[in-house]
Amino acid sequence: MNAHGIVHRYGDNVDTDVIIPARYLNTADPAELAKNCMEDIDKEFVNRVKAGDIMVAGKNFGCGSSREHAPIAIKASGISCVIAESFARIFYRNSINIGLPILECKEASEEIKAEDEVEVNFDTGEITDITTGKKYQGQAFPPFMQNIITSGGLINSINAKNE
Amino acid sequence: MGMTMTQKILAAHAGLESVKAGDLIEASLDLVLGNDVTTPVAINELSKFNKKTVFDNTKIALVMDHFTPNKDIKSAEHVKQVRDFSKANNIVNYFDVGQMGIEHALLPEKGLIVAGNTCIGADSHTCTYGALGAFSTGVGSTDMAAGMVTGKAWFKVPSAIKFVLKGEKAEWVSGKDLILHIIGMIGVDGARYKSMEFAGEGVASLTMDDRFTIANMAIEAGAKNGIFPVDDLTLDYIKDHAPEKFANKEYTVYEADADADYDEVIEIDLSTLRPTIAFPHLPENTKTIDEIHAEGDIAIDQVVIGSCTNGRIDDMRIAADVMNGRKVADWLRVIVIPGTQEIYLQMLKEGLTQIFVEAGAIVSTPTCGPCLGGHMGILAHGEKAVSTTNRNFIGRMGAIDSEIYLASPAVAAASAITGKISSPEDLGL
Numbered sequence: 001m002n003a004h005g006i007v008h009r010y011g012d013n014v015d016t017d018v019i020i021p022a023r024y025l026n027t028a029d030p031a032e033l034a035k036n037c038m039e040d041i042d043k044e045f046v047n048r049v050k051a052g053d054i055m056v057a058g059k060n061f062g063c064g065s066s067r068e069h070a071p072i073a074i075k076a077s078g079i080s081c082v083i084a085e086s087f088a089r090i091f092y093r094n095s096i097n098i099g100l101p102i103l104e105c106k107e108a109s110e111e112i113k114a115e116d117e118v119e120v121n122f123d124t125g126e127i128t129d130i131t132t133g134k135k136y137q138g139q140a141f142p143p144f145m146q147n148i149i150t151s152g153g154l155i156n157s158i159n160a161k162n163e
Numbered sequence: 164m165g166m167t168m169t170q171k172i173l174a175a176h177a178g179l180e181s182v183k184a185g186d187l188i189e190a191s192l193d194l195v196l197g198n199d200v201t202t203p204v205a206i207n208e209l210s211k212f213n214k215k216t217v218f219d220n221t222k223i224a225l226v227m228d229h230f231t232p233n234k235d236i237k238s239a240e241h242v243k244q245v246r247d248f249s250k251a252n253n254i255v256n257y258f259d260v261g262q263m264g265i266e267h268a269l270l271p272e273k274g275l276i277v278a279g280n281t282c283i284g285a286d287s288h289t290c291t292y293g294a295l296g297a298f299s300t301g302v303g304s305t306d307m308a309a310g311m312v313t314g315k316a317w318f319k320v321p322s323a324i325k326f327v328l329k330g331e332k333a334e335w336v337s338g339k340d341l342i343l344h345i346i347g348m349i350g351v352d353g354a355r356y357k358s359m360e361f362a363g364e365g366v367a368s369l370t371m372d373d374r375f376t377i378a379n380m381a382i383e384a385g386a387k388n389g390i391f392p393v394d395d396l397t398l399d400y401i402k403d404h405a406p407e408k409f410a411n412k413e414y415t416v417y418e419a420d421a422d423a424d425y426d427e428v429i430e431i432d433l434s435t436l437r438p439t440i441a442f443p444h445l446p447e448n449t450k451t452i453d454e455i456h457a458e459g460d461i462a463i464d465q466v467v468i469g470s471c472t473n474g475r476i477d478d479m480r481i482a483a484d485v486m487n488g489r490k491v492a493d494w495l496r497v498i499v500i501p502g503t504q505e506i507y508l509q510m511l512k513e514g515l516t517q518i519f520v521e522a523g524a525i526v527s528t529p530t531c532g533p534c535l536g537g538h539m540g541i542l543a544h545g546e547k548a549v550s551t552t553n554r555n556f557i558g559r560m561g562a563i564d565s566e567i568y569l570a571s572p573a574v575a576a577a578s579a580i581t582g583k584i585s586s587p588e589d590l591g592l
């Protein structure tokens with residue numbers, strides 16, 4: 001499985017409150033949440049993002065509250081993968097569980113620029129910056145985690161297993 | 164390469180010979196926990212599974228502690244949903260008003276978790292059970308739902324920071340002072356993703372209640388879990404609280420390998436610790452009592468002694484020792500909340516309840532209550548509280564411009580008498 005798209009870039013400590021502000025938490029509808037994703041730090045994100053695009057950020061991405069709405073909003077906005085130097089622990093879990101692919105890679109997080117075209121191979125963890133030609137090695141997901149992501153989240157993957 | 168204590172527990176529960184930091188594994192669970200806030204969400208998630216039955220009705224603990232006795236209709240509806248679910252699924256360990264206590268004080272006391280177990284809980288302070296040499300960590304609602312159905316959870320194997328403790332702490336210094344000192348040193352994300360493993364000869368001088376307090380606040384340093392080695396004190400605790408599991412040897416003692424890999428090793432001499440207080444609005448903003456005295460008095464409006472961090476019997480004994488025969492300062496409210504019904508009873512037996520009430524404090528039924536600004540002691544605008552709880556975030560206990568100073572039961576009790584942040588030494592104790 002691969003992700004392929006244009007990069008939207010952010011800095012360190014992007015918290016769940018800026019990913020989806022608390023004032024929009026009165027809905028759990030992914031499409032509704034996506035309409036306000038990132039707006040407190042990037043008003044244009046929702047207009048610019050196209051299906052398949054990739055988000056690149058610094059360290060401690062997704063810190064703050066444990067709201068599952070945050071990865072849901074990112075996924076519903078069309079983002080196919082988030083690459084960061086590191087993720088806050090509960091955001092990391094919640095992302096996998098709702099089927100948002102995320103990848104830690106310090107070098108890629110530092111070097112990849114906004115608007116670059118990037119491809120990610122989830123089987124190998126390899127990240128390719130097509131614009132610069134440079135390759136980076138992120139950690140590949142083992143099969144059962146890939147299974148969660150390709151199934152569209154933890155519950156779907158468990159359902160599929162029990163069918 | 165050897166494994167840390169946490170890595171060994173995870174490897175065993177994943178059926179693997181060995182694991183290393185960063186590995187993604189699936190582990191079997193010995194216990195899945197939820198409370199009255201998170202369980203309703205998990206029950207809704209559970210309805211999306213094809214299989215809607217729980218994996219083991221004896222290995223799920225549902226504790227109604229945050230807004231109970233129910234403070235309003237909404238919280239009553241939530242608890243009713245969990246109660247109905249528990250009846251329908253024959254959940255053995257459902258704890259409602261009359262049996263309940265604060266989840267992280269209750270589960271070890273009921274013997275529901277022992278050394279070598281794995282546990283996830285839809286509550287961030289699930290890391291408390293590391294005090295018993297178990298692996299336990301907080302998760303979201305989807306994880307809890309999946310855990311209830313499958314009895315499994317996936318984990319990224321954590322690396323670890325090792326804290327080597329030596330020496331003995333002075334009188335009036337407790338596990339709370341140690342963990343606040345550590346968070347002050349490494350910061351609120353100093354152990355992000357990681358295990359905090361405690362070791363060294365200093366561990367022996369920490370009571371079980373000290374260890375629960377320390378493991379409980381590992382999350383305040385961003386950690387995945389905090390864990391203590393299993394010694395005679397731990398085994399005695401298991402024998403007392405889980406006699407059947409003890410007799411049947413249903414516990415496992417894991418030890419870190421001598422060549423385990425640690426990101427960092429930090430030595431702490433317990434004899435150098437002083438009463439330590441975390442200032443608003445982060446647990447890492449710590450000062451010792453001596454620094455506070457040097458900078459000037461901080462007058463307070465309320466004292467809270469309780470929570471999953473410091474609502475255990477040792478905490479109550481220490482606070483009662485300090486308050487015995489003394490009176491709460493004028494214009495101050497003091498709220499004492501035992502963690503569980505058993506602690507509540509023990510306080511009655513030992514005369515602690517009488518000491519608190521005679522001093523002018525109130526003693527509540529077990530509840531999370533003011534710890535999360537739920538009920539039973541909300542702060543008004545601009546008020547200051549000394550609290551033995553674990554978070555002093557903006558607005559955590561009430562108005563957004565109220566202030567919380569996190570402290571040990573000894574400091575909270577002394578402050579209750581003087582009306583300003585104080586230690587028992589200030590009372591000549």
Ligand code: SF4
Pocket residue numbers: 228229265266267286288470471472530531534535552553
């Ligand atoms: S006492 Fe406070 S921190 Fe502990 S479980 Fe209750 S609300 Fe959470």
